[in-house]
Amino acid sequence: MVDADFIELDNLEKVFDVRRKAGFWRREKSEVRAVDGISFTVARGEMVGYIGPNGAGKSTTIKMLTGILTPSGGRLRVAGLDPSRERTKLAQRIGVVFGQRTTLWWDLPLRDSYRLAHRMYRIPDARFAENMERCVELLDLAELLEVPVRQLSLGQRMRGDIAAALLHDPEVLYLDEPTIGLDVVSKAKVREFLRDLNAERGTTVLLTTHDLQDIEQLCKRVMVIDHGRLMYDGALTGLHEVGSGVSERMLVVDLERELPPIDLELVRVVKVEGPRQWLAFPSAASAAPIVAAIAASYPLVDLSVREPDIEAVIAKMYADRGVY
Amino acid sequence: MAETEARGRTLDGIRAYGLIASMWVRSTMAYRASFAMTALGNFAATGFDFVAILMMFSHVDSLGGYSLPEIAFLYGTAGVSFGLSDLVMGSMDRLGRRIRDGTLDTLLVRPAPVLAQVAADRFALRRLGRITQGLLVLGYALLVLDIDWTVVKVLLVPVMLLSGGAIFGAVFVVGAAFQFWAQDASEVQNSFTYGGVTMLVYPPTVFAKDLVRGVTFVIPLAFVNWLPALYVLGRPYPLDVPQWLAFTPPLVAAACMGLAGLAWRAGLRSYRSTGS
């Protein structure tokens, strides 16, 4: 195994048979290509964002990388191992954090979950003590160790989960939506920790997220997946160029009734749906005068401003490339 | 090579089982009073089954030609066997739920066999209640019964309990494996576990021959206690089978566990290739 091909996917496929209801008992079978021929490599020590809309095939890829699912086709190696065949061996070398499912023990103090990891992963005592100390300090867990997990907040629990995934010194860390539902402070703390982990320990990190800020602050490299295919693989800056429209922000206005698209300087109508209209305007421009102008000449009921997110980047990408 | 690897996996599994079970014990011990109450309640409540039998015998002297102590013997052996498997892997019917809510995945990324982790799920010491209660009834039966003891018969009793536990355990595993395909079908395994133990409490003479054939030749629950216990009691088995079958429960248990292991592997493989 060469460090440059630490994670290696070659034309990886995952096809599901889906049974759809067709009448009371009858089911129709159809094929869903959740992952449809993806190839990439990740070098040891890289930190990669893996993004895409819901149902794009992100989780399926992660599940194959961790050995939970067996690929239907293609080749896959993580640290030189075939994940689905050598699942338990691989488990010793990877850490996984599922954003919405805790692996911590609900009724027991946080510390007990770490004790279990200590024995389950057969971590040498000295190593365990050292890693514990580090995680406790950097993730700010000292006050929480004796608290039953069910009493922790979402952000505290996520920090606890991240620590649990790292005590055995994994070479790769997979994070599935690590900041979902967290408050701003917790998000910042988690990001800072991951950055340090990658920089100091050289842990390879692969994370899926909906939050563009996660990517901006953590990953030099981004992969975009949709419909099971890799749409983009490269630097984040490049993604911005591809989706240059992302330098626009979005104003969603609800009018009293259905009206023709709003005609206003600086503003570009993206979509009209009944009385609701989506208006794009340059990020640099201030929203206030635009809102005032709309309110002056249109019957405005409600409005909201949306910052650019992953979905917008991807939507824009498609529009520019004319894919699909 | 393959053999040492298999042994290694088994040891790994037992180790992981112990670790997880002890976590569940700690979890319940966090609420000591509630543990004591449920353990005691469990012990008493499982006794209701036997109270119902006592009530039947307050009206009659025999059932299917068997006296109360004889039925107590069947009750005790079936109850202890089932209790053992229930203690060791009684929450395997939760697998379907774990598949549905996705928490099975968290077990698959741990460096331990999944079967061991699933078997240890919700390990509860309160299940000792059923074993204790079964042992008490068995003790009563052994005190009261006038059995013509031989060395073979004496040895057969503990062998029967352990093999019976293993046979029920195999049923639990097969039932869990089935849930990889039908997540909501956890109740089917109750037919064979709880249903089985309900049936084995009564003598085979009570049931239709076809039913007895079914649990002798198809789902070999008769090897849990009927065949060996009737030999100990010196009673003829209602089917025309050779008497040495009474000594085969360990073999049947081993075969059942082997088949259950295959079923489990097929189920897990199917999960990992379909993702359910």
Place this chain on the structure above:
Amino acid sequence: MIRLYALVAAGGFRRHATYRVATVAGVFTNTVFGFIVAYTYIALWDQKPHLGGYDQAQALTYVWLGQGMMATVAMLGGGFEDELIERVRSGDIATDLYRPADLQLWWLAGDLGRAAFHFLVRGTMPMMLGALVFDLALPDNPFVWIAFVFSVVLGVVVSFAVRYLVALSSFWLLDGAGVAQIIGLVSLFFSGMLLPLNVFPGVLGELAKVLPWSSLLQIPADVLLGKHTGWGLVGAYAFQLGWAAVLLTVGRLLQSAATRKVVVQGG
């Protein structure tokens, strides 16, 4: 407001109707148990005809009815209470307590919907399968059937009220699943599921008949078998209604105590 609860009930019905595999699995299990118990009753009634005032056909009807009622009145649990216990455990219950709808009525409506589905499918299927093999004593008179259904509804309400108490107990006892299991076994015994209550000897029989669980199976069964008619029927209904009222009231009191506890401790 009534519309809301009707919607919740319909939701409970529909939700359980979607568990198709679970339903088939349940019918299968009830049928297997029906066969096992039927043979033990045949052995018993062979020895002692007219035990408890039933002839053999009535005893067998009782067996299959019991299998049908088991899911309908959620005798071993598995109704709403698992979810409620889980919500208490996870702390989600705190948000429920501040909902504009009444917590008890909300869950009751859902459970009635569930029971209706279970009665229609899991209540009837094993009985039909049993009737293919055994001689059953089913009434010809449609009014008896109507009277029976009414008694089943009351039985479901009593069963709900008990399980609601079980679920609420997890505010204090924490091992809600353990309590639910014990109560499940108790209700199996005192409902007459293991043996009809009129076969229970002496004081135990007298006691079993006045406990709430007799509303779950023994009373509906006796209504179906024509043991309660005229004023006797009114008395049986009154008994079920009385327990329903008492237990639902206790449930309310416990619910407000639980609410206070949540407010004080924050879950």
